[in-house]
Amino acid sequence: MNRWLVVYSSVTGNTKKVAEAFCEAVNGTLVRVEDAKEPEGFDAVAVGYWLWRGGPDPKTAAYLSRLSGVNVALFETHAADNRSEHSVTAFARAAACLGKDCRVLNVFECQGQVPEAVREKRAKLEAEKPADPHAKSQGWKNSIGHPDEADLMAAREFALRTDKKLSYFLKKDNA
Numbered sequence: 752m753n754r755w756l757v758v759y760s761s762v763t764g765n766t767k768k769v770a771e772a773f774c775e776a777v778n779g780t781l782v783r784v785e786d787a788k789e790p791e792g793f794d795a796v797a798v799g800y801w802l803w804r805g806g807p808d809p810k811t812a813a814y815l816s817r818l819s820g821v822n823v824a825l826f827e828t829h830a831a832d833n834r835s836e837h838s839v840t841a842f843a844r845a846a847a848c849l850g851k852d853c854r855v856l857n858v859f860e861c862q863g864q865v866p867e868a869v870r871e872k873r874a875k876l877e878a879e880k881p882a883d884p885h886a887k888s889q890g891w892k893n894s895i896g897h898p899d900e901a902d903l904m905a906a907r908e909f910a911l912r913t914d915k916k917l918s919y920f921l922k923k924d925n926a
């Protein structure tokens with residue numbers, strides 16, 4: 752197993768659960784983005800964030816910009832449906848925040864339940880302005896109960912697959 756630093760940002764706990772699952776699978780070192788330093792002494796860093804306005808939350812965006820020359824795995828939780836244009840575009844936004852010469856090894860996403868207050872706002876919007884694009888998007892409803900056990904299992908599998916991929920690149924880099 753390679754040496755992984757797992758950095759996450761989480762306000763309501765969804766991304767933290769995914770980060771813990773990733774970390775457990777690769778026996779990594781888990782740290783909150785608020786406490787994260789450059790990943791010295793690690794082979795790679797996995798960075799987990801929650802979606803804010805269609806991209807990584809601001810604390811994570813700032814952390815990503817501090818990384819350079821690092822192997823990176825990205826994971827995100829969001830209200831939007833998986834593989835939606837919204838959630839996939841967010842990976843590009845996160846990657847664009849990275850400093851020089853980073854290699855994105857792999858990405859993982861799953862839904863994360865939005866807080867009740869936000870759900871109530873969306874329900875009100877849906878009732879009052881059904882044509883509003885935010886009201887049309889149903890992700891906030893589908894996100895209820897996520898991340899669930901299947902998401903966390905998928906996160907562990909993602910971690911193991913990405914660790915294998917990292918080994919391949921490290922071998923190639925050192926050849």
Ligand SMILES: Cc1cc2nc3c(=O)[nH]c(=O)nc-3n(C[C@H](O)[C@H](O)[C@H](O)COP(=O)(O)O)c2cc1C
Pocket residue numbers: 760761762763764765766767801802803804805806828829830831837862863864865866869890
């Ligand atoms: C202020 C705010 C903005 C959000 N913006 C988005 C967004 O742009 N797209 C999205 O899919 N989800 C959005 N969400 C939903 C969160 O990204 C989602 O619930 C996530 O799992 C929260 O992660 P956490 O529990 O680790 O804090 C937003 C939630 C909040 C509270």
